[in-house]
Amino acid sequence: MADVARKAGVSQTTVSLVLNDPDSSGIPQATQDRILAAVQEVGYRPNRLARAMRLNRTETLGFVSENIATTPFATKMIRGAQDAAWEAGYLLLIFDTGAIDSPDHGERERLAVEQLLERHVDGILLASMYHRLFDPPPGLLEVPSALVDLRARDESITSVVPDEYQAAYDATSHLIEHGHTRIAHPTIDDVTAVAAKPRLDGYRTALIDAGIEPDPDYVITEPSHTAGGRLAAQRLLGLDEPPTAIFCFNDQSAMGVYQTTGRLGLRIPDELSVVGFDDQDLIAGELLPGLTTMALPHYEMGYWAVQHVLDESKPVDPVQHVLPCSLIERHSVAPPR
Amino acid sequence: MADVARKAGVSQTTVSLVLNDPDSSGIPQATQDRILAAVQEVGYRPNRLARAMRLNRTETLGFVSENIATTPFATKMIRGAQDAAWEAGYLLLIFDTGAIDSPDHGERERLAVEQLLERHVDGILLASMYHRLFDPPPGLLEVPSALVDLRARDESITSVVPDEYQAAYDATSHLIEHGHTRIAHPTIDDVTAVAAKPRLDGYRTALIDAGIEPDPDYVITEPSHTAGGRLAAQRLLGLDEPPTAIFCFNDQSAMGVYQTTGRLGLRIPDELSVVGFDDQDLIAGELLPGLTTMALPHYEMGYWAVQHVLDESKPVDPVQHVLPCSLIERHSVAPPR
Numbered sequence: 001m002a003d004v005a006r007k008a009g010v011s012q013t014t015v016s017l018v019l020n021d022p023d024s025s026g027i028p029q030a031t032q033d034r035i036l037a038a039v040q041e042v043g044y045r046p047n048r049l050a051r052a053m054r055l056n057r058t059e060t061l062g063f064v065s066e067n068i069a070t071t072p073f074a075t076k077m078i079r080g081a082q083d084a085a086w087e088a089g090y091l092l093l094i095f096d097t098g099a100i101d102s103p104d105h106g107e108r109e110r111l112a113v114e115q116l117l118e119r120h121v122d123g124i125l126l127a128s129m130y131h132r133l134f135d136p137p138p139g140l141l142e143v144p145s146a147l148v149d150l151r152a153r154d155e156s157i158t159s160v161v162p163d164e165y166q167a168a169y170d171a172t173s174h175l176i177e178h179g180h181t182r183i184a185h186p187t188i189d190d191v192t193a194v195a196a197k198p199r200l201d202g203y204r205t206a207l208i209d210a211g212i213e214p215d216p217d218y219v220i221t222e223p224s225h226t227a228g229g230r231l232a233a234q235r236l237l238g239l240d241e242p243p244t245a246i247f248c249f250n251d252q253s254a255m256g257v258y259q260t261t262g263r264l265g266l267r268i269p270d271e272l273s274v275v276g277f278d279d280q281d282l283i284a285g286e287l288l289p290g291l292t293t294m295a296l297p298h299y300e301m302g303y304w305a306v307q308h309v310l311d312e313s314k315p316v317d318p319v320q321h322v323l324p325c326s327l328i329e330r331h332s333v334a335p336p337r
Numbered sequence: 338m339a340d341v342a343r344k345a346g347v348s349q350t351t352v353s354l355v356l357n358d359p360d361s362s363g364i365p366q367a368t369q370d371r372i373l374a375a376v377q378e379v380g381y382r383p384n385r386l387a388r389a390m391r392l393n394r395t396e397t398l399g400f401v402s403e404n405i406a407t408t409p410f411a412t413k414m415i416r417g418a419q420d421a422a423w424e425a426g427y428l429l430l431i432f433d434t435g436a437i438d439s440p441d442h443g444e445r446e447r448l449a450v451e452q453l454l455e456r457h458v459d460g461i462l463l464a465s466m467y468h469r470l471f472d473p474p475p476g477l478l479e480v481p482s483a484l485v486d487l488r489a490r491d492e493s494i495t496s497v498v499p500d501e502y503q504a505a506y507d508a509t510s511h512l513i514e515h516g517h518t519r520i521a522h523p524t525i526d527d528v529t530a531v532a533a534k535p536r537l538d539g540y541r542t543a544l545i546d547a548g549i550e551p552d553p554d555y556v557i558t559e560p561s562h563t564a565g566g567r568l569a570a571q572r573l574l575g576l577d578e579p580p581t582a583i584f585c586f587n588d589q590s591a592m593g594v595y596q597t598t599g600r601l602g603l604r605i606p607d608e609l610s611v612v613g614f615d616d617q618d619l620i621a622g623e624l625l626p627g628l629t630t631m632a633l634p635h636y637e638m639g640y641w642a643v644q645h646v647l648d649e650s651k652p653v654d655p656v657q658h659v660l661p662c663s664l665i666e667r668h669s670v671a672p673p674r
Binding site: 045046047048049050052053058060063074075078079082091092093094095096114115116117118119120225226230252255259262280282283286288 | 454623
């Protein structure tokens with residue numbers, strides 16, 4: 001820093017003032033410019049550690065999430081969070097708590113938060129790979145925090161989640177607009193999946209709003225993976241009056257529906273329309289024909305959460321925020337024959 | 338810390354010694370246990386920032402990688418890196434440099450390294466989502482560093498990459514062991530993909546070692562995505578003497594091969610055997626039939642790289658390390674008819 005000061009013809013204190021807080025340093029712009037040019041020339045790298053001690057701010061945020069190896073969702077959330085962090089001059093400390101169904105997952109989550117607090121992060125995001133309710137570790141209350149695709153049972157912490165109801169309403173309406181009235185919705189039988197209920201409500205309400213009586217035979221439960229999708233399609237297409245369209249719980253089960261229709265020699269979309277959910281990379285756009293599906297706002301949720309955590313004028317009380325999903329139209333929907 | 342000392346009946350200095358370096362503190366085990374119990378009881382949280390200033394070590398590592406939103410590979414590398422870091426009491430600062438084909442990617446990479454150095458990370462991993470050569474940003478030489486699925490053109494930095502040659506040799510041998518002699522290998526026409534050449538060599542050598550003359554008609558180039566796989570299958574299955582097995586460049590192109598065989602009414606594996614590459618989540622195990630493929634050692638590379646960076650007795654000169662790939666057998670390979 002002495003070299004920078006000498007080159008710019010100012011004191012080290014002036015250099016320090018400009019580098020640490022250019023806006024309120026009160027140093028004339030020309031001098032600031034001279035100092036920044038000298039910084040470039042000398043190749044001076046600020047010591048953020050000393051700065052953190054002085055400002056009592058490390059300019060890092062913690063990002064804690066459960067097992068991220070099985071979905072590309074985490075990376076989109078991280079991208080959104082990182083872009084917002086980067087714009088504010090922050091970096092993310094990322095912590096993967098492993099498989100959510102492992103017995104020590106809660107303990108790993110608590111430890112992750114402790115480790116981040118020990119490192120004096122300025123805020124923590126805790127993210128889930130699917131929309132769920134949970135009891136947050138107490139450490140989260142010690143710094144500005146936000147939950148991503150996750151809500152605290154007691155609503156003690158700010159959260160941002162997708163609008164599952166709107167998404168299902170829009171997906172079903174899209175099929176109705178194409179002339180379908182026999183629309184099935186295979187859903188899941190899992191009490192921990194917060195998404196299932198509002199999606200079912202959105203699906204039913206869209207039908208009723210269009211004057212279509214919901215048919216209970218068209219709502220069945222199967223696991224939300226490819227094999228579950230195959231089973232769901234077998235059950236639905238075996239009905240006396242089979243549906244002409246299926247609104248799947250996710251793209252994985254839609255892939256299973258594709259496999260069953262392929263085996264049965266039925267063509268999508270001419271003989272069956274399909275809408276997925278998730279806009280999963282490597283699946284939705286790669287199936288043949290391309291799958292029309294609802295995209296979850298993963299990037300947007302990560303971005304919103306960081307902006308919220310860093311917002312100094314945010315409300316004192318926690319906020320439960322909802323972001324819309326968008327329909328991605330590909331080639332799996334056509335009018336019924 | 339005063340409360341901990343009082344509760345344990347020792348001085349604050351003793352508490353500090355035990356918490357900072359229990360192994361060499363020379364404090365009797367019984368006293369150490371009493372101090373740790375007091376820490377638990379009081380809920381004392383060490384100040385890692387002050388500790389970092391004192392030890393000149395932040396116990397964080399930087400993890401820089403290009404656009405991770407389109408593959409689940411990054412998350413496996415991060416898991417491996419994090420597990421190794423966690424075992425050593427370290428956390429990862431993660432930095433996504435965005436799309437690798439964007440014009441400012443090199444600049445973002447350089448900035449990421451600078452940001453991490455400003456935050457005094459104790460080491461840096463720089464990872465790629467596909468095996469490639471590059472010119473590393475100079476900052477990487479300032480701290481212990483390792484490249485993951487990536488090599489420096491000048492070999493100035495330690496790297497760990499998959500053994501592409503062995504993987505292709507094993508995949509081809511697997512097909513030969515099932516009785517195939519007409520084995521095709523659609524590869525890619527991309528000079529930046531370091532994987533293509535050794536895979537082609539491994540494929541050819543496996544054929545030659547088994548006494549099979551490589552047929553140049555069976556090696557074609559198409560892009561390594563689903564649509565490219567469909568084209569490759571159309572070209573190969575249209576030959577006068579079509580192959581009985583296809584060793585694909587990756588699982589995405591294998592998915593395209595499945596789509597074309599489905600359209601042609603050919604059954605896998607009875608009428609065509611297929612081997613993929615990547616063991617991509619949500620694809621390899623979900624295709625019908627499940628795809629036999631080579632798994633890349635993403636977890637292992639991340640783990641190895643962190644262990645290497647933290648290893649105080651590592652060689653002074655950079656190491657170019659190679660890790661084996663493993664065959665994942667599913668249901669896409671059978672003897673030819």
